[in-house]
Amino acid sequence: MNVKAMPIGEQQELRDDSKVEIPVRLTKEELIELSQVSGLRGFVHIAAEWMMIFGAIYLSQRFWHPALYILAIAFIGARQHALMILMHEGVHRRLFRNRTLNDWVSEIFLAWPNLISARAYRRNHFAHHRYLNTPQDPDWARRQGDPAWVFPKKWRALFSLMLHDLSGFNALRLLALMRSLMTTDTGVSKSFIAMRYAFYTAVVAAMIWAGVTKLFLIYWVIPLFTWLLFIFRIRSIAEHSAIEGRTPAYAQTRTALLTMLERIFFAPKNVSYHLEHHFFPSVPFYRLPALHEVLKAKPGFADSAHITRSYVGVLRECAGADRSLAFDGERAPCGLTMEPAADGASI
Secondary structure, three states: OOHHHOOHHHHHHOOOOOOOOOOOOOOHHHHHHHOOOOHHHHHHHHHHHHHHHHHHHHHHHHOOOHHHHHHHHHHHHHHHHHHHHHHHHHHOOOOOOOHHHHHHHHHHHHHHHHOOOHHHHHHHHHHHHHOOOOOOOHHHHHHOOOHHHOOOOOHHHHHHHHHHHHOOOOHHHHHHHHHHHHOOOOOOOHHHHHHHHHHHHHHHHHHHHHOOHHHHHHHHHHHHOOHHHHHHHHHHHHHHOOEOOOOOOOOOOOEEEOOHHHHHHOOOOOOOOHHHHHHOOOOOHHHHHHHHHHHHOOOOHHHHOOEEEHHHHHHHHHOOOOOEOOOOOOEOHHHOEOOEOOOOOEO
16 A cells, blocks of 8 residues: 555554654664564464464364363464454564565455454554554544443452453454444455455355354354453453553553463463554564563663563452552562552552
């Protein structure tokens, strides 16, 4: 897409740099090195995710057991999440150097199977980056007035919310979100729209011909509207909720340092390095841990960045147990400021 040829308003809409000044700097050499895109790594990650999906389906069918099926649902839902994260990389054009290849792979192998459009998502997501947590940020605006996104919460309310996601009761809300924000074919050609719906027609016809519609329902649709919805909730909470008492740029998002199991079943592809991604969206996902280490050595980052260990730690903060507020308490490990308790002890 030729951004220079577009009206100024459209150019701004398709930029992923933040309007808020980034408080930490990389040298030109550091930024160039960390922003290098490897098409081979992108291809390997995409192929590996699809192979793991088909492998999980095979193992679950071959050694059928209800417990194994539940494990497969969680694993496949996490792989669907991985595909969406890779689509997100394509939206930032971090999969392949060739833009045409990058955009079409993002659509056909990553976005369309998950019922979304990468091109439409790019418009929404770039506005989120540029106007983070302001009325011009579509993600922030969508959550205003929704009590589900008001924190801190009591543990009971938090668990109830996640249970509704995990059980599939919130599936209709996900469909509405996909329809209103992610699947609107805005600013694309009629041929693109025709190709997208021809893709769906061909896939459905192929499944009917091969007699695998039941497998599609139990191994693709169910994970999509249960486990994926559940981990989306946790990831969204971790990225932009209950982050207070910081300087403006650092108060917008957090980074979560996750366990191996969390990276497998909840947040693959280094997606939990969210603060680093917002500061430097040109850095591909496989270089985010390296970026994190570089930033830790920069003045101010280690003291100001909101870094939480594990999603359990994130939920504790959002439930009020470890909230990061503007108090004069001691700075706890990982950049958390502990709130003094009523009796003078730290929580």
